[in-house]
Structure formats: C-alpha cells, structure tokens
Amino acid sequence: MKLAGQFRLPQKFSRRDVLTRFLSFALFVITAATIPLVNSASQSSGVLTGNWAAKIPNADGTVRATYFNLKQDGSRITGSIRVTQFYYLITDGSGGPESFVLNGSMRDGRSERKVRYEGKLVGDELHLTTRRRPEDRPTELVARRAPDGEGALPARIPPPTLHKVRYNGLAKTPPMGWNSWNKFAGRIDDATVRGIADVMASNGMKDAGYLYINIDDTWEGGRDAQGNMLTNKKFPDMKALADYVHRKGLKLGIYSSPGPNTCAGYEGSYGHEEQDARTFAAWGIDYLKYDWCGARTLYTDEEMPAIYQKMGDALLKSGRPIVYSLCQYGRLDVWKWGADVGGNLWRTTGDIRDTWDSMTNIGFKQNELAPYAGPGHWNDPDMLEIGNGGMTDIEYKTHMSLWAMLAAPLLAGNDLRTMSPAILEILTNHDVIAVDQDRLGKQGTLQSKSGDQEIWSRSLSGDAKAIAIFNRGKEEAKVTVPWADLGITAKSKVRDLWLHKAVEVIGSEYSVTIPGHGVVMLRVSP
Numbered sequence: 001m002k003l004a005g006q007f008r009l010p011q012k013f014s015r016r017d018v019l020t021r022f023l024s025f026a027l028f029v030i031t032a033a034t035i036p037l038v039n040s041a042s043q044s045s046g047v048l049t050g051n052w053a054a055k056i057p058n059a060d061g062t063v064r065a066t067y068f069n070l071k072q073d074g075s076r077i078t079g080s081i082r083v084t085q086f087y088y089l090i091t092d093g094s095g096g097p098e099s100f101v102l103n104g105s106m107r108d109g110r111s112e113r114k115v116r117y118e119g120k121l122v123g124d125e126l127h128l129t130t131r132r133r134p135e136d137r138p139t140e141l142v143a144r145r146a147p148d149g150e151g152a153l154p155a156r157i158p159p160p161t162l163h164k165v166r167y168n169g170l171a172k173t174p175p176m177g178w179n180s181w182n183k184f185a186g187r188i189d190d191a192t193v194r195g196i197a198d199v200m201a202s203n204g205m206k207d208a209g210y211l212y213i214n215i216d217d218t219w220e221g222g223r224d225a226q227g228n229m230l231t232n233k234k235f236p237d238m239k240a241l242a243d244y245v246h247r248k249g250l251k252l253g254i255y256s257s258p259g260p261n262t263c264a265g266y267e268g269s270y271g272h273e274e275q276d277a278r279t280f281a282a283w284g285i286d287y288l289k290y291d292w293c294g295a296r297t298l299y300t301d302e303e304m305p306a307i308y309q310k311m312g313d314a315l316l317k318s319g320r321p322i323v324y325s326l327c328q329y330g331r332l333d334v335w336k337w338g339a340d341v342g343g344n345l346w347r348t349t350g351d352i353r354d355t356w357d358s359m360t361n362i363g364f365k366q367n368e369l370a371p372y373a374g375p376g377h378w379n380d381p382d383m384l385e386i387g388n389g390g391m392t393d394i395e396y397k398t399h400m401s402l403w404a405m406l407a408a409p410l411l412a413g414n415d416l417r418t419m420s421p422a423i424l425e426i427l428t429n430h431d432v433i434a435v436d437q438d439r440l441g442k443q444g445t446l447q448s449k450s451g452d453q454e455i456w457s458r459s460l461s462g463d464a465k466a467i468a469i470f471n472r473g474k475e476e477a478k479v480t481v482p483w484a485d486l487g488i489t490a491k492s493k494v495r496d497l498w499l500h501k502a503v504e505v506i507g508s509e510y511s512v513t514i515p516g517h518g519v520v521m522l523r524v525s526p
C-alpha cells in the first residue's frame with residue numbers, strides 16, 4: 001500500500017497492534033469531536049429538552065392537553081408546565097431520562113398553586129405521574145414531542161387605559177334563569193339545553209320570571225382560520241339553539257374567559273374580544289358570563305378592571321343587548337368597579353357547592369356588600385344549588401330566602417327535567433321571588449343576631465319591607481321578637497311568604513318556631 005509505505009512502523013508493533021491503535025485513535029477522535037456536543041447536550045440540551053404534550057381527547061372533539069416545555073442541563077431541569085389554563089414555572093426540576101421530578105408553581109392572585117410530576121423517558125415518550133394531594137392515587141400521563149410553541153403562553157397584550165363603560169340598560173332587577181354548571185359541568189350539550197328550555201317554558205318557572213338559559217363552560221371548540229370562535233361537537237349549531245330557546249320566549253346565555261383558556265381548559269376570548277362579542281351577537285346570545293380563570297397568568301388582579309372593560313366595550317359595540325356577568329370570585333373588591341366596566345352583576349365569592357356550609361358561608365357573608373347593589377348591577381353570591389340533593393328542602397328554602405333577601409340573581413342550577421314538585425315549589429315561590437325582584441333593588445342587611453338566629457331586613461318599594469328570620473342552628477328554635485323591633489305596628493299588613501298567609505299582629509311580640517336550618521320570611525306593608 002503506497003501510503004502506508006511512507007510510514008515506518010516501529011518494529012516492535014505487530015499489524016494487529018497497529019489496527020488496535022488506529023481504532024483507538026479513531027475512537028478518540030470521534031469521542032473528542034463529540035465531547036463538546038455531549039457536554040453541551042448534558043449542560044444545556046439533555047434528551048429531555050423540548051416541548052412535550054400529553055393529550056387526552058374529550059368526547060366533544062376537543063383535546064385536554066398538558067404541556068411540558070423542558071430544558072435539561074445535566075441533572076437540572078427548568079422550563080414550564082401548562083395544565084389546561086394553568087401555566088406553572090418549574091421551580092425545582094431534576095433528574096434525567098431514567099427518572100426525573102418536576103415541581104411547578106404559579107401565582108394565583110395572592111396565593112400560590114403547585115404541581116409535581118414524576119417521570120421517565122420510555123422510547124420517545126415521557127411517562128409521567130402526578131397527584132393532586134400526596135394521599136391521592138397517581139394520575140398517569142404519556143407525553144409526546146410537540147412542535148415548538150404549541151401550548152405556549154401567548155404574548156401579553158397590555159391592558160387598555162380605564163374609562164367608564166356606558167350602562168347597557170339591562171338587568172333592572174336581578175337576572176333570573178338557569179345555568180348548566182352546578183348540575184352538568186362538562187356534560188352539558190345541545191339536547192340537554194333544549195330539554196331544560198322546554199321544561200322551564202312550561203312548568204311555571206317562566207311565568208315566575210325565570211328567563212335566561214345559560215350555557216356555562218365546555219361549549220367551546222377552538223377557532224377557524226379567521227380566528228372565529230367555534231363550538232364543539234356537543235353544540236352543533238349555536239344559532240339554531242338560540243332560535244329554539246327564543247321561540248320558547250326565553251333567552252340564551254353563554255360563557256367565556258378573558259384569558260386564552262377557560263377554567264375547564266377550553267378556548268377563551270383572549271385577543272378576540274370584539275370578534276367573539278360579534279359572534280355571540282350573531283348567534284343571538286343574550287347573556288355572557290366572563291370568567292377570569294385563564295387570564296390569571298397574564299394579568300395581575302389590579303389589572304382586572306381594564307381587562308373586563310375590554311369585553312364590556314366589545315359587547316356594547318356588538319349592538320345586541322347582552323347581560324354582562326363578571327366572574328372573578330369577588331377579588332379586588334369587584335363590587336367597587338364592576339358597574340364601571342359595564343358589568344350587570346359580579347360574583348362576590350368562590351364557587352358554591354351543594355352543602356349547607358358552603359351555601360351559608362357565602363350567603364350570610366354578603367351583608368357589607370349591600371350598598372353596591374342596585375338596578376342594573378348586582379352582587380352575585382353564585383348560582384342556586386336548590387334541588388341538587390346535597391341539602392334538605394328546609395335548607396333549600398333558606399337558600400332561596402337568603403338569595404331573595406340579598407337581591408341576588410336567581411339562576412337555578414339543577415336538572416329542571418327531573419326535580420320533585422317540592423323543589424319546583426321552592427323555586428317558583430312567587431312571594432319570595434317578588435322580594436328578590438323588587439324594583440327598588442335594595443339589597444337586604446343583617447338587622448340583629450342572637451346566637452344562631454339572625455334577622456335580616458330588606459326595604460321594598462311601596463314603603464314595604466321583607467323580614468327573614470333565619471335559624472342557622474341544627475335544632476328547632478322558638479323565636480320571640482317584639483313587633484316593634486321588627487318595625488311592625490298594629491296597622492301593618494304582615495304576610496308569611498312560605499305559608500302564603502296573613503300573620504295577625506296581636507299582643508306585643510311575634511313568636512314563631514323555626515326548624516333547624518330553617519327560615520320564616522315575612523312581607524310587611526303599611
């Protein structure tokens with residue numbers, strides 16, 4: 001071999017040695033050349049680095065996705081995790097392909113949310129587990145590589161400067177109707193909404209004042225190429241559904257979020273406010289519940305008014321009268337600015353649950369908010385749980401009475417198609433509804449409290465007033481109050497709003513026995 005002949009091999013090396021030495025040299029060269037790459041890979045782009053998505057299809061054609069945007073530096077893992085609408089920063093991530101741990105954290109108003117995933121690389125998939133609480137069984141996820149940028153938090157659009165949004169002239173009395181969330185959550189669909197509308201139009205509820213049929217979260221489908229909001233498979237034709245509801249003499253409400261995603265992780269209105277308001281108007285929507293949820297990663301609580309104002313403006317601009325319901329759990333004292341951004345009502349609390357404790361913890365805490373309610377703008381202590389099964393009928397009467405005293409929106413949250421006559425009777429108590437809907441729009445307040453008994457009163461039009469005596473205790477209680485303390489004289493006309501009969505003003509005191517968790521509600525007219 002000519003080339004080889006130019007080299008003089010030391011005699012002591014055999015041909016085999018030469019081959020071995022050559023191969024080791026070659027290996028060294030390859031290794032040396034690779035080290036910087038391997039090093040840089042282990043320092044800045046380990047095999048875990050990249051965008052990973054765990055996608056679980058929903059039956060409605062949408063996908064529930066969790067994104068892991070990871071950067072592996074040796075055994076250190078940084079990056080972010082997005083779980084539906086929650087964007088977590090990885091604060092403590094470590095390990096490698098065989099086993100890694102990701103701890104994520106996000107600010108949520110004044111509190112912090114955390115997630116923790118454990119995982120390993122199997123082939124080209126990440127196999128992960130997570131638990132809500134340490135004592136829970138782990139949830140398993142499989143994530144695959146996703147294109148860069150998919151699932152990323154969109155760029156922040158600066159909030160607009162504040163101005164006062166003109167009142168839309170709606171909700172002169174607290175809105176009444178029905179909302180899908182408490183009973184159906186993600187299981188709401190077109191057929192159910194139609195069924196509920198049929199019943200509400202014919203069972204006496206419509207006559208009692210119930211008007212809005214509100215679809216809560218999980219109707220959204222995503223966007224078309226022009227950015228128009230689409231519905232998912234559960235709602236094939238929203239315009240047709242609105243027409244159907246309108247033909248029943250009822251109105252249709254819908255739900256969205258100022259963030260990129262809703263609470264359930266569906267498409268939000270972020271960056272599409274005017275476009276979505278136009279879409280809603282074109283469909284014939286009459287009511288929008290606008291839920292902060294997905295906006296929390298992009299904006300601080302202090303920026304809420306500006307962000308809510310955006311949709312307030314957009315709804316007005318759409319030209320259709322649409323009741324505007326703010327849902328941000330009462331943060332940043334929303335009652336002080338809700339009306340200025342165009343809100344007709346605003347949630348004052350976190351989500352209600354179908355329990356006595358949840359309902360009363362919310363309802364009895366509304367006293368100080370009374371000055372902020374009035375025609376066109378209402379405090380919203382959340383939707384009714386009446387008929388959902390977690391409370392007794394006595395407790396549901398208390399729920400209905402308390403909400404009426406609070407001039408709260410009356411949005412039934414149960415399955416109207418299957419409720420008992422007793423529940424229908426509670427929901428359609430005309431006397432109690434008349435208190436809720438009184439045109440003065442003055443929210444009731446706590447007048448006095450003695451142990452478990454509270455007396456609330458509410459001024460009504462025509463110099464009348466409503467009085468509710470609540471027994472928050474478990475045991476039956478006999479309550480005796482001087483008529484004078486209730487502002488009742490011998491000339492007053494007093495009506496018991498649950499017994500539907502006149503109460504005689506005799507003697508100097510009113511004496512009544514109230515069951516545990518029960519209420520007596522009176523209307524006093526001059």
Ligand code: GLA
Nearest residue numbers: 181216217263264291327351
């Ligand atoms: C939040 C709201 C609820 C409901 C859900 C829907 O929790 O407070 O009323 O709208 O989102 O995801």
